[in-house]
Amino acid sequence: MSENGSLRRGRPGYDQQGILDVAVAAFNQYGYDATSMGVLADRLGLSKSAIYHHFASKDEILERALDDALSALEGVLHDADASGGRAADRLDLALRGAVHVLVARLPSVTLLLRVRGNTEVERRALARRRAFDRAITALVEEAQREGTLRSDLDASVVARLVFGMINSIVEWYRPGGREDADKLADDVIAVALDGLRMPTSNRVQELLG
Amino acid sequence: MSENGSLRRGRPGYDQQGILDVAVAAFNQYGYDATSMGVLADRLGLSKSAIYHHFASKDEILERALDDALSALEGVLHDADASGGRAADRLDLALRGAVHVLVARLPSVTLLLRVRGNTEVERRALARRRAFDRAITALVEEAQREGTLRSDLDASVVARLVFGMINSIVEWYRPGGREDADKLADDVIAVALDGLRMPTSNRVQELLG
DNA sequence: AACATTACTAACCGATCGTTCAGTTAGTAT
DNA sequence: ATACTAACTGAACGATCGGTTAGTAATGTT
Structure with a gap:
């Protein structure tokens, strides 16, 4: 359910919040510095570079x-x-x-x-x-x-x-x-x-x- | 002052405790994972490899x-x-x-x-x-x-x-x-x-x- | 002077880091 | 169909990571 009632355009997938939830869980488990973008991508089932579509860094x-x-x-x-x-x-x-x-x-x-x-x-x-x-x-x-x-x-x-x-x-x-x-x-x-x-x-x- | 009262043999320098004090301070400041052996060596005034003379890892x-x-x-x-x-x-x-x-x-x-x-x-x-x-x-x-x-x-x-x-x-x-x-x-x-x-x-x- | 002991350096290794880039895929809107 | 939009991939980048190796420096002991 999106905010205006209509479906989101474009290819469906993660939004920022969805990535955020997984990322924060990983940061808490391993520590922020010890959590690599690689393992984050694995947990999300995405490639590393896909994360950079949602967050700049x-x-x-x-x-x-x-x-x-x-x-x-x-x-x-x-x-x-x-x-x-x-x-x-x-x-x-x-x-x-x-x-x-x-x-x-x-x-x-x-x-x-x-x-x-x-x-x-x-x-x-x-x-x-x-x-x-x-x-x-x-x-x-x-x-x-x-x-x-x-x-x-x-x-x-x-x-x-x-x-x-x-x-x-x-x-x-x-x-x-x-x-x-x-x-x-x-x-x-x-x-x-x-x-x-x-x-x-x-x-x-x-x-x- | 060493334990048996005589001076330590060999080239003087850090012992394990001296390195430990500096290392723990750095670990607390940056976090263990975010503290590289490189910056640790800088703080000690040593090369990275010198640390491995005192600790295996x-x-x-x-x-x-x-x-x-x-x-x-x-x-x-x-x-x-x-x-x-x-x-x-x-x-x-x-x-x-x-x-x-x-x-x-x-x-x-x-x-x-x-x-x-x-x-x-x-x-x-x-x-x-x-x-x-x-x-x-x-x-x-x-x-x-x-x-x-x-x-x-x-x-x-x-x-x-x-x-x-x-x-x-x-x-x-x-x-x-x-x-x-x-x-x-x-x-x-x-x-x-x-x-x-x-x-x-x-x-x-x-x-x- | 010769030796033993301890402390250290310079150069390097393969692995992994965060990040970038050019292109592709999957959906909605008209 | 065509256009548009968002999501994503794979390969590569330079930098930095923890750790290794071979050799050198500085002291006490004999």
Whole structure:
């Protein structure tokens, strides 16, 4: 089904998205540099040169995949900010939204989280990631001033640790498992906000004392 | 200073460790696959072939670096188990120890955490990592049965999230910063065990009610 | 001085890399 | 039928890859 309802003209075959999906999967399996255009072509059932009909370069494939992940994450941040609640609630939205994006776009986000900044494309992606991280840190600071989050911990350290926890999901989560994205987000929020310690009467007395 | 106190014989130059340090730094900067033996030689001020006097292959350099990181982490686990305290205390020791190893051996641990398992060397390293993760999960389960950790969360998910948080330290921690390893370990434990939520009277009442 | 040991270089190898080019194939639109 | 459009092929390009070989340089030991 194409966008205008009529069939696509010309010889049928891959479009950019179809190639992108296969490419990102391969990049994640072997690493971007270790994935040659040759094995990519094999996976697609095409010749190497056919790929260059859809993308100008290997780099451009990476760029498109990273933009997919970054746009989704930036969207989460935008929605959270637009919600207009208290900082703690906006942070909650941002964290849960990030988990959902991670799960929904596992391949491209996985790729994003492995970028090291060796090319111009990678450096631009890293810059957008840093902007995202700064926005999260600002949310944590606001929630601390608000009095909802403990303020004995440095906001940037907290933000990095919590997002380290969230980002690590790409290392082990596989779709179709027992846990869905909602349950996973609940678990992350539970650990991050309330911690693992068993709430005993001892603990309550400690809090009261 | 060599091990037996006398000077080394033969022409002076690099030893394996000296080359290893430079190589691991380069691997972390560019990625293992994207780091050519040529640029490695340039960084060392040597010819490519000189490196093969010290290592049989590029793969062997990686193997040595990964073993360095894995041995240190396995040592932490061994010490924690040998301490013989309650599960929660052994887990505490393991988490703090892991943070210390991460900081003390930042380069090799960073390299380890990026391994994807495309070669036999990488697969062996991943197998040792998985064994480490299973041991941590077992500690969490024991602490849950013991009643020290809340048991409404799946132990393997908890173990993965907490170690995701710890491992993410390699992404941003740089030695010589304001925070030393002890403070960092305290912060990690604080977030993981007690969470970020401000302990208010509301919270206490919620616990009591 | 002769020797053993260790470290290293220059030149080269076959394989593989990302990319280009000129032409071909398979479909829709008129 | 004819034109048009998009998808694709096969062969080749220069560059770079990890690795090899044969020989040389610089030290400590005797």
